[in-house]
Amino acid sequence: MSIAFLNGEFLPLSEARISPLDRGFLFGDGIYEVVPSYQGKLVGMVPHIERMQSGLASIGIKFDWSMDKWQTVIDQLLEQNGKGNLGVYIHVSRGADTKRFHAYPDNVEPTVFLFCYDIPSSPTADASKTKGLKVNTQQDLRWQRCNIKSTSLLGNVMHFQQGYANGYHESLLFNENNELTEASSCNAYIVKDGVVITPPLDNQILPGVTRKILLDILRKDGSITVEERVVNMHEVKNADEVWITSSSKDIAAVIEVDGQPVADGKIGPVWQKAMQLFSEQKFNY
């Protein structure tokens, strides 16, 4: 039985209840995180919580748990759920009001909800044992605040669904200038002539924690050049490698875009090297 945490209490997930007047339910008015944990070892807990705190501040939800408090609750949740490969889902919504009214209410207690779900085991840095992903491309039709990890995910869900229903693992998104933004639930990268290139942080993409950790590891190692710059879709179609990253996928290699193979359609050597460095060092974050 999966154990959840709701408003101060650990309880079976099937028994967790919130009010239908919760603004997370009515308006998607909340912030969430997914922190990966492999056999009880978390990756990037501090940057995940920091991103959550900054998201909450940007939408005016006052919620002041310290890093230690978060660590304690997450550790207890993992303890109660066995230590497999788990995504720790953390959700803070503005809370339940007494009416449905768009403006932020005063004096409402935020709703805090955590639970765990299975994620794939940490992939090995071995292309021969790794499945490459197939993606399609779609014009990014989400909102203009994609840097906020909002629980209002319908835009992302619709993009993902459009790819999924057509047999794709993910959907790469491009803006009205035909520039790559990200994927529906991942950050995106191309590799060209040995250089890893990813779109810069702005309001069009989520500042991914996996992205942050990966870029830090690559820059410190120094053997692979990294660029944060605008990438157009022509470059995506002509890339040597395409990758997507997220907390539940690590670094996933894409081998097909819109039915066309990426380069020779095999997982590339830069992925192999980056994945090796990432696997060795990710638990330091």
Ligand code: PDD
């Ligand atoms: N998705 N971009 C979007 C739109 C995302 O939803 C995510 C994460 C990322 C990658 O961020 P990070 O590396 O911090 O996980 C980028 C999560 C895992 C989800 O919604 O399940």
